[in-house]
Structure formats: structure tokens, C-alpha cells
Amino acid sequence: MDAVFTPTHFLRHNRPLRAALIDDQPWFVARDLALLIGHKLEDRIVHRLDADQTRTVALVYAAGEPQPTLMLSESGIYAALIYYRHPENRSLRRWITGEVVPALRGEAEKPEPRRSLLRWERQEVAMLHWQDCLWVRFSDMPFLLESGYPRAKLRRPRLLGLWSRRP
DSSP: OEEEEEEEEEETTTTEEEEOOOOOOOEEEEEHHHHHTSSHHHHHHTTOOOOGEEEEEOOOOSSSOEEEEEEEHHHHHHHHHHSSSHHHHHHHHHIIIIIIIHHHHHHHHOOOOOEEEEEETTEEEEEEETEEEEEEGGGGGHHHHHHHHOOOOOOOHHHHHHSSOOO
């Protein structure tokens, strides 16, 4: 238990479900799941799961010290929902699958900006890939505009022709 994680809090019917992304996999606090499915002791749930579906992790909360917390993997959550059948568990599974897991993975998918070099003929321009866009330094813009790459002819839409003068 060397690493310390900060959980992400989710609410369902005013009950918390804390989760963390550990090694690119979602892990959930066993106690929170037990309360969500109507069981007070998470030990009963953990007893029925495989060893690779549970682990103890140090979680740090808002103002406290790291605490060892029993966690369930994503497959462990789904197995627990199958073992303890309840009509509400179907909508709980849909909520976890549709909202919680994508939100956890979305937090992890904040890629760092990457640098690249765009080369053509005898010219080079430094580019930055960030937020699904290519970024160019402002100081390189005059160089790009003067480079003489083919420019597309601009066409005026027919609607603009009504308001603009024709040559």
C-alpha cells in the first residue's frame, strides 16, 4: 500500500459511491457499494468475490490522513450485483456503466500536450498537439502565411451576394 489515491465522489439517491482509477482500472469503495445495494457489512460481499476483484488501498479524504480502504474492481462490482439480486440493482448497474465509469475514465484521459515538428520542402514549423487541436506559435504565423502553400478560392454563398456589391 505505497500509493495514496484521492477518490472521486458520486451520489445516487443521496448515498455516496467513492471510486478511483488505479492502474487505468476503476475501483470502488466496498462499503459504499454495500450500502447502495442494501447490505451493511461489506465482508459478506467480498467473501463471494475472487481475490483479484478486491484490494486494500490507501485513500486520502478531504482533510484527513490516508486510510486503508477495501476496494472492488469493476468486475467485482458487477459480480456483487449479480450475487445480490434486487430490482434496483439493474438501474444501479446501468448508472455505474453509463455514468460513473465513463466519468472516471474521462478524468484520466487528459493528455499532456505533445510537441511535433512539421516539415515540408525546406521549412520546419513547431506544432503542439493539445485538446484535439494543432497549435502553432504566433511568431511562426507570418512564416506560414508567406510560405506559398496553395490557397483555396473563397466562394461567396448566394445569400451573401444579395448584400454585397458585385465587381
